[in-house]
Structures are given as structure tokens and as C-alpha cells.
Amino acid sequence: MKRPLSITLSLLLALSLTGCGKQESTPPETEPEEPPAVEEPEAPPAPEPYDILDPTVMPAGGSRDGVSYTEWSGIVEHLFFHPVIAYPELAFDGDAQANGLDDFMVTVDEYNKILQSVYDNDYVLVDIGDVWSETTGEDGQSKMVRNPLYLPEGKKPLILSFDDTNYYPYMLENGLTYKLILGEDGKIASWGLDPQGNEVVSRDLDAIPILDKFVEEHPDFSPFGAKGCLSLTGYEGILGYRTQTDTKSWSAEQEANRQLEREAVQPIIAELKRTGWTFGSHTWGHIRLGAKSLEAVQADTERWLDEVGSLVGPTTILFYPHGERPDGNDWQTTGPNFRYLQSMGFRVFCSVGVESFSYIKKDICAVICDRLHPDGTTLRHSRKRYLQFYDAKDIMDVDVRPQREIDWS
Numbered sequence: 001m002k003r004p005l006s007i008t009l010s011l012l013l014a015l016s017l018t019g020c021g022k023q024e025s026t027p028p029e030t031e032p033e034e035p036p037a038v039e040e041p042e043a044p045p046a047p048e049p050y051d052i053l054d055p056t057v058m059p060a061g062g063s064r065d066g067v068s069y070t071e072w073s074g075i076v077e078h079l080f081f082h083p084v085i086a087y088p089e090l091a092f093d094g095d096a097q098a099n100g101l102d103d104f105m106v107t108v109d110e111y112n113k114i115l116q117s118v119y120d121n122d123y124v125l126v127d128i129g130d131v132w133s134e135t136t137g138e139d140g141q142s143k144m145v146r147n148p149l150y151l152p153e154g155k156k157p158l159i160l161s162f163d164d165t166n167y168y169p170y171m172l173e174n175g176l177t178y179k180l181i182l183g184e185d186g187k188i189a190s191w192g193l194d195p196q197g198n199e200v201v202s203r204d205l206d207a208i209p210i211l212d213k214f215v216e217e218h219p220d221f222s223p224f225g226a227k228g229c230l231s232l233t234g235y236e237g238i239l240g241y242r243t244q245t246d247t248k249s250w251s252a253e254q255e256a257n258r259q260l261e262r263e264a265v266q267p268i269i270a271e272l273k274r275t276g277w278t279f280g281s282h283t284w285g286h287i288r289l290g291a292k293s294l295e296a297v298q299a300d301t302e303r304w305l306d307e308v309g310s311l312v313g314p315t316t317i318l319f320y321p322h323g324e325r326p327d328g329n330d331w332q333t334t335g336p337n338f339r340y341l342q343s344m345g346f347r348v349f350c351s352v353g354v355e356s357f358s359y360i361k362k363d364i365c366a367v368i369c370d371r372l373h374p375d376g377t378t379l380r381h382s383r384k385r386y387l388q389f390y391d392a393k394d395i396m397d398v399d400v401r402p403q404r405e406i407d408w409s
């Protein structure tokens, strides 16, 4: 893993922008990420039969505080976002990255409208960690089971996850916020620079504090206190703090700075956890799990655990970079990369797809699930598929985005 810093960074930067979107974002209906023949026939979206576990977070039916809870046995929808664009005039300035940002991100205004719409459509937030559990089957083998979900009557469960909440340098130059901080009120806020270069501390410009505020204003959107799962790489640090190492050229001064950043991010992590946010791995280097050798995946995972896991704590959630499935296929086969990642504690393996598909694997204790992706690509080309959440016609900031094709037929 010893590479010159400049090469490593430029490679990773390129991957983080082009890559993060390229396969993570499923193209329009005509080109599903996975061949439908592979994805759909044997794995119906209908929920699997599951063992009844003792729910610790959610009430087991009945009434609580005047609200009736009923069991939900349908699909648990899962939407994921990238960091949101605070200043579209910087993101969509016609530079080389403008179209990538258009493809893979939404603006603050769009994000606000999406939250309002999913709320109006009776979705409520559940934590991904509450949807499945590990248990021991009759054969003595560990396996994943779907937990019973008791929701306020008439409500539907929704998982949110947020990929690449690392505040990569390319994002800072393109109208996104720079880092999370604690505001004067002790709440999570973002810090950044506006297009004129003025420092801005706000709870209105970043997906994370925006959701915090939305739940403060609409507490019934999160009946169990869930927010979202933050999907973190490690190569540019986390949450805007440069907590990463470089193995090639590393001075004592750099290490001292890194330790300061590690200290500085800890209160942010603690406050996020306290307010319902959870963390998952997006691999250290945003690597392609389909193509990488087992040795490379092992080295990357150890580095993630050392530099990120040591800060955010244990997690069972893995979000595939580029949506790329380990060993090329995580569903019909269980290859060496998948097996290794599972052995390191991961149990919920998330890709990207055309529906909130999930499948409990039979041969190993793991569940794989696909996520839908509100972003420019689907706003432009997948309006129908997302109508249960929102109507792209009501959401998309057509005027501030690049003038590219829209297909709302």
C-alpha cells in the first residue's frame, strides 16, 4: 500500500467523484445496474419469513402515548444521498465536475423538498441497525433475521443513508460545506465558505443538520429517534476532519496534526450518536470490491478499522463503493472478499439499485440490500420509480442545474 501521496490522492479524488457516482447511480430504467434476470426472479421484494425477536427499540404493538402501533411486514424502503449542494452556483459553474455533481447529488432546496414529501407520504425513519438482527438458527448456525417492526398506524418505514460524508476537498471547491462542527447551541452545524469567501456556520446548508432540524420540527417523522447511517471512507478523513494517515511520507508534524483532528472530531461523533445517527463503512479507499484482490480488501479493511472504526466504534454496516458487489456477485455466490468482510463483523451489505431489495443470505450470516438514490440522474430519468416518495417535477431545481436532458414522460 505504499504509493506516493500525490498519486494516491489524485487517484482517489478521481475515484471519489467519477467513481462515486458512476456505478452507485443506477442509470435510467433501460439500464439497471444488475441484469434483471440476476436481480429479480429468485429474490422477491416480499419480506422473508422471520423469527420473532424481542423488540427492544420499538413497542410491540398496542398503544403508547395515544399512538397505536401495528406490525409492518412490507418492504423497508431505503434512500441514500451524497452530501448536498449548498451553493449551486459553485457546483454548476460549468467546470469539469459540474455534470458529475449534477448526476449524483441534490441541492439543499431539493433535499428539503424531498424530506417534506417523504414525510407527507407517511414514511417514518427507522435505523438500519434495527431492521435485521443476528440470531442462532436451529442448526446452531448464526443467521440474520428480519425484526418485527411496529410502526405508528398508517406509517411506512424508511431507512436513510448518506454516502461519502467525508467532506472531500473536491466537494469544498464545489459549493458543499466543509465540515461538521458543534454550534453555539451545542447542536451539529456545518462550517463552510459562501461564494464570496465568508465563513458560514449553519444548520440549513448540510444534509445532516437539515435532517436534525426537520425532525425537531416534525418529531413524528422519527418515532424511535433514528436519523440516518453515515457511510464513511477514510482516505480524506471523516466528517471534514483530516484523520487519515499516509504511509509514504509522514512527518512527526503531520502525525501531531492528525492526532489533533482525531481529538477534534470525537465530540462531533458523540453528538451525532446521541442524536440518532449511526455509522457504516464505505471502505477506506472507496475501493472496488468486485475487482480487488482479497489481500487488497484485507489491507483496506484493516486501515478503515484502524483509522475510522477506532473513532466511530464497531459497525455491522458496509456500503459498497460504486455500488460494486464483492467478488462481482454477492447474491448468488459468497466469494472470498464477501466472506472476509463478513468475518470482520459486517452483516448488512448495501449496494445501489432500482428498488429497496433485500435478501437474507442462506449460506452465511449476512443480509444484502439495495438502496434507491435520489440524485440528479433519477430526478431527470426515473420520475415514475420515485413517485411513492416524491414527484421529481415538484423537486428538481431545473433552473440552477445544467441544461441537460429530462425525461418525465
Ligand SMILES: [Zn+2]
Pocket: 020, 024, 163, 164, 282, 286, 321, 322
Ligand atoms: Zn461513495
